[in-house]
Amino acid sequence: MAASTTEPQTHPRRGSLARLRAAAALTLALLLAPACSQSCNDPSPPAASRAPASPRLEHAEDPSGLPASPIPQSATMPRSAIRRLGAGPASEPLVAIQPSERIMTPRVAGIPAAPEPSTPAGAAPASEPTAGAPGAAATGFLEQPETELLERLRSGHVESIKKGTGGRTLAFKVTLSNGTVGYFKPEQRVSSAHWYAEVAAYYLDRALGFGRVPTLVSRRLPWSPFASAAAEDPRSAEIILGQDGTVRGALIAWLPDPLVPAATPPGWENWVRSAPFPPAAVTPYQRAARYFAARNEQLRRSKHGEPGVMRYRVAPEPSDASLPAALSDMIVFDFLTLNYDRFGGDNVNVLTLGERGPLIWLDNGDAFSVGPPRRSLLDARLEPLSRFRTRTVQALRALDVNALGERMRADPLGPILTPSMLRGLELRRQAVLQHVAAQERRYGEAVYAW
Numbered sequence: 001m002a003a004s005t006t007e008p009q010t011h012p013r014r015g016s017l018a019r020l021r022a023a024a025a026l027t028l029a030l031l032l033a034p035a036c037s038q039s040c041n042d043p044s045p046p047a048a049s050r051a052p053a054s055p056r057l058e059h060a061e062d063p064s065g066l067p068a069s070p071i072p073q074s075a076t077m078p079r080s081a082i083r084r085l086g087a088g089p090a091s092e093p094l095v096a097i098q099p100s101e102r103i104m105t106p107r108v109a110g111i112p113a114a115p116e117p118s119t120p121a122g123a124a125p126a127s128e129p130t131a132g133a134p135g136a137a138a139t140g141f142l143e144q145p146e147t148e149l150l151e152r153l154r155s156g157h158v159e160s161i162k163k164g165t166g167g168r169t170l171a172f173k174v175t176l177s178n179g180t181v182g183y184f185k186p187e188q189r190v191s192s193a194h195w196y197a198e199v200a201a202y203y204l205d206r207a208l209g210f211g212r213v214p215t216l217v218s219r220r221l222p223w224s225p226f227a228s229a230a231a232e233d234p235r236s237a238e239i240i241l242g243q244d245g246t247v248r249g250a251l252i253a254w255l256p257d258p259l260v261p262a263a264t265p266p267g268w269e270n271w272v273r274s275a276p277f278p279p280a281a282v283t284p285y286q287r288a289a290r291y292f293a294a295r296n297e298q299l300r301r302s303k304h305g306e307p308g309v310m311r312y313r314v315a316p317e318p319s320d321a322s323l324p325a326a327l328s329d330m331i332v333f334d335f336l337t338l339n340y341d342r343f344g345g346d347n348v349n350v351l352t353l354g355e356r357g358p359l360i361w362l363d364n365g366d367a368f369s370v371g372p373p374r375r376s377l378l379d380a381r382l383e384p385l386s387r388f389r390t391r392t393v394q395a396l397r398a399l400d401v402n403a404l405g406e407r408m409r410a411d412p413l414g415p416i417l418t419p420s421m422l423r424g425l426e427l428r429r430q431a432v433l434q435h436v437a438a439q440e441r442r443y444g445e446a447v448y449a450w
Helices: 012-039 147-155 195-208 224-230 234-238 268-272 288-303 323-337 377-382 390-398 401-409 419-447
Strands: 158-163 172-176 181-186 216-222 246-253 259-261 351-353
Touching (some): 147 246, 158 224, 172 224, 181 195, 181 216, 195 216, 195 246, 195 390, 216 224, 224 234, 268 323, 288 377, 323 419, 390 419, 401 419
Antiparallel strands (some): 158 172, 172 181, 181 246, 259 351
16 A cells, blocks of 8 residues: 655654664763762762873885885884884794783883893803704805804803993903903993893804804803993993803804995996886985985975986996895894894995905894884895895795794803794794885896895
8 A cells, every 4th residue: 555645754864874873872871870870979070081191103105216114203213112013814834932022022111121040150152053954054144154152152250351432332352261352241231232232143043044143142241340440331221130140141253354344336226126226215224214204205306296216327346246235134134133223334334344245144133122013124134135145035834933942942141032022023034025026026037146
């Protein structure tokens, strides 16, 4: 039967909206009722708590042609706010950790808490690390045997101490009773001086077969002789002492040859690229503040229709044929270890052993820090990389982070890294392999350049 023309008509969509509004109002009333019963008589209810605001990041197309990354509003954004822990979905089993443990651990006085060892004072490692992948070197630093040197570093008593010169951190040149000379980096409250990061970088370097991190051991030594050598140095107040008056640290074998900044003339970045950098690209291989300032300038020019600053017109020839592959390995290694501080003014940490000598990876104390899993300069340094050493990729695929963690746990000052740090390393290992696969899909076999 047809409806009467005088009967009110309800639009089905309006009816649905009305019912939704009524349901929402009822739900809100039910939610508010308990709270009101407790606080409606309070003349000054507490203000709603708010989570701390995160630094604003600007997402924009990069006019340089590089993959876009979030750009901090300030070029001097604190490093702790732009480090990354890891990225990419887990395609392989991760390091086993306790369910209650978070990937990120809190920073205390600028330093992530390193676990206290359960073993007495001693030196590391108990034996020379075993190469962990096909093609990995069976020897140590720069493919030289190091078993004897490790034993000398761990067993000799300190006979003389000389305070290191320069730098933000406090370190000491020491001579041991067996004649071995080393450089001792004690535990201190400085974000770029993690003793355990030096040790962990050594273990990882040997597991991947690079042999670029100088030979070192971990040691716990009495602080009083070092305090005398430090004299009135105000940095002594930053040293972290054990209850017995000893200090943990990394004892690094002294390198007698001069250290020279690597020859990386403008445009060297094309050595590690399967396709040339766009002429107006901004190199990420520089200090963070300069990189972000340069990117912001390119973004400003793009928004105003101005041409970008031309930086890459020619690709120089490397001074040494082995340098491009070594730089590619170093970029991968720094991404794995979270070493944010490699590239600085005048290549202060991009060094060769002697003039035109091999590239070495010295000063890894800024590695293995923890922070928010945001995209950062480390991502920007990995993204342009599209030429790799074949054996490096093979070593990454074969690396067992669980086994690496067990080797570090066996260190007399172990476990060296927390489970959270190991899981972050596994995530970054997967991220590198995903990046290599993406570059291979784009450029084919050309990505395996060495």
